[in-house]
Amino acid sequence: MNDRDQLLTIGQLADRTGLSVRTIRFWSDIDVIPPTCRSAGGYRLYDMEAVARLDLVRTLRELGLDLDTVQKVLTRQCTVADVARAHMRALDTQIRSLQLRRAVLRSIAYQGSTTEEMMLMHKLARLSAQERQRMIDDFVDRTFDGIDPQAPGARIATSMRQLPAELPDDPTPEQVEAWLELAELVGDASFQERVREMAVAGATPDAESGSQPYDPALVLEHAGRAVAAGISPESAEGRAILDQIVDPRLPARDRTRVADTVEMFTDHRVERYWQLMGVLNGRPPFPPSVSAFEWFIAALRVYLM
Structure with missing residues (x-):
């Protein structure tokens, strides 16, 4: 008798697979691993293929498959790939x-x-x-x-x-x-x-009428730097930074108009809306800009001359 013809008892099968006798007996009782034959004394005997079947059953169970599904795989009612997709x-x-x-x-x-x-x-x-x-x-x-x-x-x-x-x-x-x-x-x-x-x-039709007396990129660059450095809009250094954003000769009326317009469209919560929508759409984050524009607004209102 070669190894393929060798028959194993439940105890020997347990030794080969590392599974408990109780588990193998239970799986055998529900025909997941049926015995190959029985001995003269009525004991269950299993061939060497049962070792491979038990290894497969154990793997499928560890992956979370129920015994009914395992049985379907073993009897080829469904493939392992089908089961994997369903469980995935x-x-x-x-x-x-x-x-x-x-x-x-x-x-x-x-x-x-x-x-x-x-x-x-x-x-x-x-x-x-x-x-x-x-x-x-x-x-x-x-x-x-x-x-x-x-x-x-x-x-x-x-x-x-x-x-x-x-x-x-x-x-x-x-x-x-x-x-x-x-x-x-x-x-x-x-x-x-x-x-x-x-x-x-x-x-409104006049919302964008006339030329814009400042460049938003300059606000982000210079006012953003002022915010990061903790420079007050009311300081002399703040005045110099503002002059890099708008023409120092810009009349007070125009400065007030610019401040009012920028303030209308500057809001932390609206900026947060766009940030959150970016997260939900899987877009790369963008640096916040509202603080820079708030600094710009404050500086414009300080220096109206």
Whole structure:
């Protein structure tokens, strides 16, 4: 008798595979690993192929497959590839659920949320991609209702309408947290009012009339440097920096007009909206700019002469 013809008892099979006798007997009872034959005394005997089958069963079980599915694989009712694809989808669903729970729990832990806030966050996190998209669309429609997207200067309305909020069904933890923050932001009535105020101002025919007496790139460069260095707009150094952005001879009336216009379109929450949408769309982050423009506004109001 060669090795292929050798018959093994359950005890010998357990020694070969490292599985317990109890486990092998159970799998044998439910025909996952049926015995090859029985001895004269009625004991189960297994051929060498049973060793390989047991190794496969153990691997499939460790991957989370139930015994019914294992049986189908062994009897070739389905392939291992079919089972792998099905379980991969199931695991993806479980991972998404765990990511959502983790994001909600972390937000609760850090923010000390109330029970009502916790329930709201959990509900928001479980929304489908289509439902999340609909919430953003509703916000844009409600905020920009009646504003012609083709009107001169209506850049905010146009951009927000056209920005594709491609929120995935399987978001990363960062995207989950961004969505929770964004959902809270677009649901804030004061934020809606602020964005509409900016949109209405930007949609007026005279919003972009006349030449712009400053270069936004210079604001980011010079005012941004002043913010980083902690230079006050009221200081002599601040005055010198402002002169690098606008013509020192610019009349007080024009400086006030520029300050009012820039202030109208400068808001940390609106900038945060774009940052969050960038996270949700998988776009690279952009450096914040609002602080630089706030410094520019303050400097313009200080030096009106």
